[in-house]
Amino acid sequence: MTALPKETKVIIVGGGIAGASIAYHLTRLGWKDVILLEQNKLGGGTTWHAAGMVGRLRTTNSMTKINQASAALYAGLEKETGHSVGWKQVGSVIVGKSKERMVQLHRTCAMAELMGVEAGIIDAAEAQRRWPLMRHEDLLGAAWLPHDGKVVPKEVPIALAKAATQRGAKVLEGVCVLNIEQRDGRVTGVATEQGVIKAEFVVLTGGMWSRELGLRCGVNLPLYPVEHHYVVTKPIPGAFDELPLGRDPDLCIYFRGEGNAIMLGAFQKFTKPWAVETVPGDFSFKLLEPDWEKYQEPLAAGRWRIPALEKCAFEKFVNGPESFTPDNNWLMGETAELRNLYVMTGFNSIGIASSGGAGKYLAEWIIEGRPTMDLWSVDVRRFGPWANNRSFLRERVTETLGLHYQMAWPNREFETGRGLRKGPLHARLAEQGAWFGVKNGWERPNWFARAASDARQKPPPATKPEVEYSFGRQNWFANHAAEHRATREKVAVFDQTGFSKFLFKGRDVVSVLQRLCGNQVDVPLGRAVYTGMFNERGGFESDLTLIRTGPAEFSIISGSAQTVRDLDWITRNIGPGENAVLQDVTTAFSIIGVMGPHARTLLSRVTDADLSNAAFPFLHAKTISIGQALVRAVRITYVGELGWELHASMDQALLVYDTLMAAGADLGVTNAGHYAINSLRLEKGYRAWGAELSTDDTPLEAGLEFALDWKKEFLGRVALLKQKEVGVKRRLAIFVLEDPEPVLWGGEPIYRDGVCVGYTASGSYGHTVGGAIAMGYVNHAAGATAEFVRAGQYEIVIGDRRWRAKVHLRAPYDPERKRVLG
Ligand SMILES: Cc1cc2nc3c(=O)[nH]c(=O)nc-3n(C[C@H](O)[C@H](O)[C@H](O)COP(=O)(O)OP(=O)(O)OC[C@H]3O[C@@H](n4cnc5c(N)ncnc54)[C@H](O)[C@@H]3O)c2cc1C
Numbered sequence: 001m002t003a004l005p006k007e008t009k010v011i012i013v014g015g016g017i018a019g020a021s022i023a024y025h026l027t028r029l030g031w032k033d034v035i036l037l038e039q040n041k042l043g044g045g046t047t048w049h050a051a052g053m054v055g056r057l058r059t060t061n062s063m064t065k066i067n068q069a070s071a072a073l074y075a076g077l078e079k080e081t082g083h084s085v086g087w088k089q090v091g092s093v094i095v096g097k098s099k100e101r102m103v104q105l106h107r108t109c110a111m112a113e114l115m116g117v118e119a120g121i122i123d124a125a126e127a128q129r130r131w132p133l134m135r136h137e138d139l140l141g142a143a144w145l146p147h148d149g150k151v152v153p154k155e156v157p158i159a160l161a162k163a164a165t166q167r168g169a170k171v172l173e174g175v176c177v178l179n180i181e182q183r184d185g186r187v188t189g190v191a192t193e194q195g196v197i198k199a200e201f202v203v204l205t206g207g208m209w210s211r212e213l214g215l216r217c218g219v220n221l222p223l224y225p226v227e228h229h230y231v232v233t234k235p236i237p238g239a240f241d242e243l244p245l246g247r248d249p250d251l252c253i254y255f256r257g258e259g260n261a262i263m264l265g266a267f268q269k270f271t272k273p274w275a276v277e278t279v280p281g282d283f284s285f286k287l288l289e290p291d292w293e294k295y296q297e298p299l300a301a302g303r304w305r306i307p308a309l310e311k312c313a314f315e316k317f318v319n320g321p322e323s324f325t326p327d328n329n330w331l332m333g334e335t336a337e338l339r340n341l342y343v344m345t346g347f348n349s350i351g352i353a354s355s356g357g358a359g360k361y362l363a364e365w366i367i368e369g370r371p372t373m374d375l376w377s378v379d380v381r382r383f384g385p386w387a388n389n390r391s392f393l394r395e396r397v398t399e400t401l402g403l404h405y406q407m408a409w410p411n412r413e414f415e416t417g418r419g420l421r422k423g424p425l426h427a428r429l430a431e432q433g434a435w436f437g438v439k440n441g442w443e444r445p446n447w448f449a450r451a452a453s454d455a456r457q458k459p460p461p462a463t464k465p466e467v468e469y470s471f472g473r474q475n476w477f478a479n480h481a482a483e484h485r486a487t488r489e490k491v492a493v494f495d496q497t498g499f500s501k502f503l504f505k506g507r508d509v510v511s512v513l514q515r516l517c518g519n520q521v522d523v524p525l526g527r528a529v530y531t532g533m534f535n536e537r538g539g540f541e542s543d544l545t546l547i548r549t550g551p552a553e554f555s556i557i558s559g560s561a562q563t564v565r566d567l568d569w570i571t572r573n574i575g576p577g578e579n580a581v582l583q584d585v586t587t588a589f590s591i592i593g594v595m596g597p598h599a600r601t602l603l604s605r606v607t608d609a610d611l612s613n614a615a616f617p618f619l620h621a622k623t624i625s626i627g628q629a630l631v632r633a634v635r636i637t638y639v640g641e642l643g644w645e646l647h648a649s650m651d652q653a654l655l656v657y658d659t660l661m662a663a664g665a666d667l668g669v670t671n672a673g674h675y676a677i678n679s680l681r682l683e684k685g686y687r688a689w690g691a692e693l694s695t696d697d698t699p700l701e702a703g704l705e706f707a708l709d710w711k712k713e714f715l716g717r718v719a720l721l722k723q724k725e726v727g728v729k730r731r732l733a734i735f736v737l738e739d740p741e742p743v744l745w746g747g748e749p750i751y752r753d754g755v756c757v758g759y760t761a762s763g764s765y766g767h768t769v770g771g772a773i774a775m776g777y778v779n780h781a782a783g784a785t786a787e788f789v790r791a792g793q794y795e796i797v798i799g800d801r802r803w804r805a806k807v808h809l810r811a812p813y814d815p816e817r818k819r820v821l822g
Pocket residue numbers: 013014015016017018019037038039040041042043044045046047048049050051052053054175176177178205206207208209210213228229230284318319320321322344345346347348349350351352353354355
């Protein structure tokens with residue numbers, strides 16, 4: 001039995017690459033009172049058998065920064081610790097067999113430049129020169145990333161732990177954590193077989209074991225182990241260790257040199273979860289049984305791509321289980337359920353490439369008490385408890401592993417684990433041809449199938465709710481256009497049930513909200529307010545609509561993805577003596593949007609309330625009748641037209657919907673989906689949290705100063721005042737392509753006078769402005785003034801082409817005058 005210390009500042013649970021990286025970085029930042037507990041031996045979980053490939057480029061800036069930090073750490077680790085981790089900068093070659101894949105590779109390379117990663121497109125012959133054993137006749141080209149590399153994974157935690165111990169940390173092997181100790185919603189330590197260790201912070205880095213430990217202490221960590229397969233051949237003439245990392249996503253395989261042999265791994269479209277009741281605690285330096293049957297497809301693909309594999313013998317088959325999450329991103333940060341419990345787990349097959357850097361950012365997060373850059377895509381709070389259902393996880397993870405190599409189609413939707421959260425309109429909308437997407441588990445209509453208005457309609461609309469993905473116009477282009485135009489010209493009904501909804505009650509709600517929100521919230525009863533909530537750096541923690549429903553009561557509405565996060569942010573900012581309680585009422589109400597110039601006419605037919613401008617002005621809310629139902633109607637719009645959002649209790653939502661549709665046939669009332677919301681709000685310049693607004697973006701940069709009340713104190717005000725004084729270095733702008741043909745999806749580089757200055761945060765097709773539309777930040781270190789932004793000539797990169805774009809700082813569409821601004 002190991003004699004355990006009684007107390008420490010930080011306990012890290014799990015000695016894989018993730019846990020060791022956090023120990024390394026915490027001690028590097030000066031925290032020495034750190035204990036890492038590993039139930040078996042360091043690196044014996046998933047880490048030891050990984051393929052060790054370290055790619056630098058990811059799809060977002062934050063994730064790329066993390067992988068860049070990993071690569072830089074591994075490259076210097078031997079020098080720092082004297083322990084070799086086998087780092088070799090061999091580069092990567094990603095080959096493309098199809099036209100669509102080449103478009104994706106062009107998109108990848110275009111973003112790489114912006115994110116500081118060297119990447120370029122090479123032709124097939126050049127790809128073959130870099131990987132001489134590879135067949136190249138069927139390839140259209142490849143991407144080449146010269147700075148990617150590989151490590152020997154099992155050595156990395158040892159080197160990291162060595163550095164951490166030299167700086168004062170303790171690493172104890174053979175200590176299994178049985179539970180997380182807690183009091184009053186805060187961690188107090190951990191219980192082990194050898195006794196309790198008290199701690200101020202606990203960091204859970206238990207890989208595929210984390211979910212079960214989380215359940216024991218009331219914390220949701222939705223992840224589940226999946227089988228991941230690779231083989232290593234016996235020596236092959238012509239193979240050598242310095243061969244680049246090879247990826248053939250069209251064939252769902254990866255390959256690299258392993259000494260004078262070849263490693264061939266698979267990311268098949270659908271994979272197998274590990275059907276295990278409980279992940280065994282002693283699964284250390286172990287593998288699952290080889291599954292040659294499942295491996296036949298990748299093996300055949302490998303033999304096609306590398307003909308030398310036809311006749312070779314195999315040295316080993318690695319069938320390693322590893323944890324996957326519902327969206328293929330790992331789980332990181334402080335949990336909403338338990339204060340000072342941090343997690344970094346569920347690495348979805350990129351834990352070697354990402355843990356080195358992620359450990360740095362989590363260590364900073366722990367020490368500073370907040371993330372030091374936007375980490376929302378991996379924030380553990382993005383999932384509600386619904387996502388932690390084991391049956392759902394077992395189904396969803398069969399899809400997530402394969403996603404690494406599936407086409408990253410715009411608006412790609414999950415095929416598995418669907419239908420978990422449905423609003424009351426779901427069945428009715430399905431009958432009417434809704435194509436549903438999923439957000440935070442909610443099934444949301446994105447667009448509706450429809451018949452062609454006449455046989456000559458070009459392009460014809462999709463008549464069935466089925467998507468044909470592409471980087472260009474997808475098959476629902478005409479459906480989207482019809483819904484967009486119906487909202488601008490007539491009236492449309494939107495099911496927005498998935499929005500997050502809260503009830504905030506108590507004597508001190510006004511003072512709490514005044515402190516957290518940038519806008520003035522002490523408004524008369526029945527008034528609605530749009531506001532941001534900011535962190536100390538002035539970045540957006542959220543943006544939301546508040547409705548004052550009582551002297552000490554507010555209804556709060558925010559985006560579908562933000563439920564747990566907003567609940568957590570507001571709750572953690574209620575002071576100890578303050579009387580205010582926030583309740584999540586998302587599943588109690590439906591929100592039905594009625595938007596368009598005929599919205600008043602339609603609603604007036606089914607209500608006895610006076611909806612005139614004088615009686616029901618903008619940003620006001622009232623309880624009104626809709627047929628035989630009662631709703632809270634809020635005069636607000638996210639699409640830039642006259643409209644009301646109707647908050648109906650779940651039991652009456654269908655009645656409200658049916659009443660509206662029956663009453664509005666002659667007005668041309670139409671179902672419209674979330675894709676129409678997106679294009680309509682872009683034309684009107686409305687920002688979206690999670691796209692244009694993140695913890696790294698301030699309201700001054702985002703052009704939302706109008707929603708700040710400088711006269712009151714609020715969190716972030718000091719930082720914002722300072723930024724106002726010095727001026728912003730980036731400014732959000734709206735872009736409309738001059739050519740009406742292409743479409744934008746977000747993630748496209750923006751060029752100003754030939755220089756890359758940013759990338760689009762979100763994009764769509766603006767059917768009123770008559771072209772693709774996007775929003776994105778223009779970066780300029782010397783000051784991104786409005787004049788600077790306006791003075792530039794802009795181009796946006798789509799694939800390998802640049803398209804001229806008009807820039808706007810105000811909405812390009814003015815609904816008051818119903819005209820498009822030049
Ligand atoms: C076949 C295969 C190939 C891969 N190839 C690559 C690759 O090329 N590149 C890449 O980036 N990634 C790759 N990965 C993914 C990578 O291996 C993982 O993402 C990474 O190792 C996860 O590290 P971890 O520290 O989170 O988990 P682990 O290495 O599993 O570490 C978790 C540790 O926590 C310990 N633990 C759990 N519960 C407790 C407890 N209660 N008390 C004490 N200790 C506990 C476990 O014993 C374990 O040692 C691959 C994975 C597989 C399966």
